[in-house]
Amino acid sequence: xxxxxxLIILKLLLSTLLLVTPSQSLSQGNHxxxxxxxxxxxxxxxxxxxxxxxxxWSTIPSRCYEFVNHYMTGDRYVSDxxxxxxxxxDYAKTVDIAGDGMDxxxxxxxxxxxxxxxxxxxxxxxxxxxxxxxxxxxxxxxTVLPASLSLYNEIRQLxxxxxxxTGRPEWLxxxxxxxxxxxxxxxxxxLILRQSYDERKKAIDYKSExxxxxxxxxxxxxxxxxxxxxxxxxxxxAQRSFKYPNLMYYAA
Amino acid sequence: xxxxxxLIILKLLLSTLLLVTPSQSLSQGNHxxxxxxxxxxxxxxxxxxxxxxxxxWSTIPSRCYEFVNHYMTGDRYVSDxxxxxxxxxDYAKTVDIAGDGMDxxxxxxxxxxxxxxxxxxxxxxxxxxxxxxxxxxxxxxxTVLPASLSLYNEIRQLxxxxxxxTGRPEWLxxxxxxxxxxxxxxxxxxLILRQSYDERKKAIDYKSExxxxxxxxxxxxxxxxxxxxxxxxxxxxAQRSFKYPNLMYYAA
Numbered sequence: 001x002x003x004x005x006x007l008i009i010l011k012l013l014l015s016t017l018l019l020v021t022p023s024q025s026l027s028q029g030n031h032x033x034x035x036x037x038x039x040x041x042x043x044x045x046x047x048x049x050x051x052x053x054x055x056x057w058s059t060i061p062s063r064c065y066e067f068v069n070h071y072m073t074g075d076r077y078v079s080d081x082x083x084x085x086x087x088x089x090d091y092a093k094t095v096d097i098a099g100d101g102m103d104x105x106x107x108x109x110x111x112x113x114x115x116x117x118x119x120x121x122x123x124x125x126x127x128x129x130x131x132x133x134x135x136x137x138x139x140x141x142x143t144v145l146p147a148s149l150s151l152y153n154e155i156r157q158l159x160x161x162x163x164x165x166t167g168r169p170e171w172l173x174x175x176x177x178x179x180x181x182x183x184x185x186x187x188x189x190x191l192i193l194r195q196s197y198d199e200r201k202k203a204i205d206y207k208s209e210x211x212x213x214x215x216x217x218x219x220x221x222x223x224x225x226x227x228x229x230x231x232x233x234x235x236x237x238a239q240r241s242f243k244y245p246n247l248m249y250y251a252a
Numbered sequence: 253x254x255x256x257x258x259l260i261i262l263k264l265l266l267s268t269l270l271l272v273t274p275s276q277s278l279s280q281g282n283h284x285x286x287x288x289x290x291x292x293x294x295x296x297x298x299x300x301x302x303x304x305x306x307x308x309w310s311t312i313p314s315r316c317y318e319f320v321n322h323y324m325t326g327d328r329y330v331s332d333x334x335x336x337x338x339x340x341x342d343y344a345k346t347v348d349i350a351g352d353g354m355d356x357x358x359x360x361x362x363x364x365x366x367x368x369x370x371x372x373x374x375x376x377x378x379x380x381x382x383x384x385x386x387x388x389x390x391x392x393x394x395t396v397l398p399a400s401l402s403l404y405n406e407i408r409q410l411x412x413x414x415x416x417x418t419g420r421p422e423w424l425x426x427x428x429x430x431x432x433x434x435x436x437x438x439x440x441x442x443l444i445l446r447q448s449y450d451e452r453k454k455a456i457d458y459k460s461e462x463x464x465x466x467x468x469x470x471x472x473x474x475x476x477x478x479x480x481x482x483x484x485x486x487x488x489x490a491q492r493s494f495k496y497p498n499l500m501y502y503a504a
Contacts, residue, residue, distance in 0.1 A: 053494050079295070
């Protein structure tokens with residue numbers, strides 16, 4: 001019923017690899033000193049991930065499992081999303097909109113407009129299998145991130161033309177559209193998904209090429225929002241790029 | 253005795269402007285809920301600053317004064333420096349050194365190799381006047397950041413040619429060299445300071461131009477370390493750039 005695994009989007013693939021945290025992490029954090037030193041370490045690990053100092057990191061350090069759980073399910077993740085949204089909106093309001101429809105804003109989808117958090121929670125930040133995970137996402141619909149929906153609507157009201165640029169493959173177009181509409185997003189100009197010839201490309205190249213294409217069509221990309229550095233770096237980058245937190249996985 | 257204020261480096265100028273925190277911040281944080289909500293807010297503010305989401309931010313939010321003080325003088329700042337240093341070293345070890353002396357690493361100086369922390373502490377993160385501050389720095393010598401000295405020496409031992417690229421003006425060359433040697437740094441290839449014709453340039457342009465010059469001379473810039481995004485973005489950027497924390501000021 002589903003296309004071969006080779007087509008499955010990079011993010012889901014990565015999340016599967018990363019969510020299998022070694023079981024010894026559970027035995028940590030009982031002692032208060034251990035807990036404090038882990039917290040200090042994990043805060044610094046988070047700094048290295050969110051600044052891109054860590055580069056192409058592959059796994060959540062096992063001693064940070066509790067930290068990530070707490071960060072993602074407590075107040076902090078929501079707070080960071082909110083502040084990022086305000087940063088982006090503050091900037092968006094300073095942009096002169098020409099009114100010719102060519103002032104553009106680019107959004108990533110997974111962990112930016114939609115969230116797998118419900119799935120992560122359900123499995124206590126441990127994954128089962130790739131196939132199950134993908135099916136789950138398609139069946140249960142991914143959750144909207146409220147800060148993102150609010151920003152999305154304000155960006156549109158300011159007069160930006162909105163592009164959705166995702167690493168998801170073309171065969172997920174219908175499900176993706178359904179999920180976006182269900183979550184409350186609408187009126188995007190174009191939903192760009194990976195084509196078969198994009199399959200082997202790094203995320204950063206695939207995303208750069210597609211932004212370049214928009215520039216070649218005359219669009220002025222003022223802003224972009226994504227959870228991965230590969231959404232924000234490369235070439236044909238937006239005038240200002242905004243980084244959402246992601247402690248779950250890294251997409252090169 | 254000292255050249256006119258117009259020559260004083262951007263960082264010191266900025267730090268002076270920013271350290272004058274409104275006094276009302278002192279009246280905050282007594283109530284536990286206030287403290288918790290401030291902590292949540294300030295953690296998110298920090299995220300926005302360290303990811304560059306905040307862009308050209310100008311002042312520490314007054315409710316984050318205590319947070320910054322705690323971050324800078326407790327364990328966290330040192331821990332973040334340490335992890336960044338390890339990220340950089342891990343990468344440096346993967347670089348193939350050709351042995352022709354053209355494999356380069358670029359370091360920023362202020363808040364990267366040397367630190368004004370002692371000054372900030374002394375004045376409880378409040379500044380007096382620009383002139384006093386500059387004189388203080390020259391007289392008392394800036395403190396070394398141990399993680400930086402350790403990284404610096406390891407980078408050199410790996411065979412990289414080291415360049416120091418700073419926004420400080422040329423007239424501070426002697427004092428800068430004296431301070432660097434005093435702190436334990438030596439054997440850099442070149443110390444690059446702002447010339448008179450660089451005075452009005454943005455930090456990001458000045459730094460990019462000078463990295464480009466190194467590239468034109470044939471150097472391969474594999475890595476760079478700095479506390480400002482203007483050290484790491486722009487053009488002729490290093491293959492990998494490493495961001496040190498800085499919650500004190502932003503240099504555009």
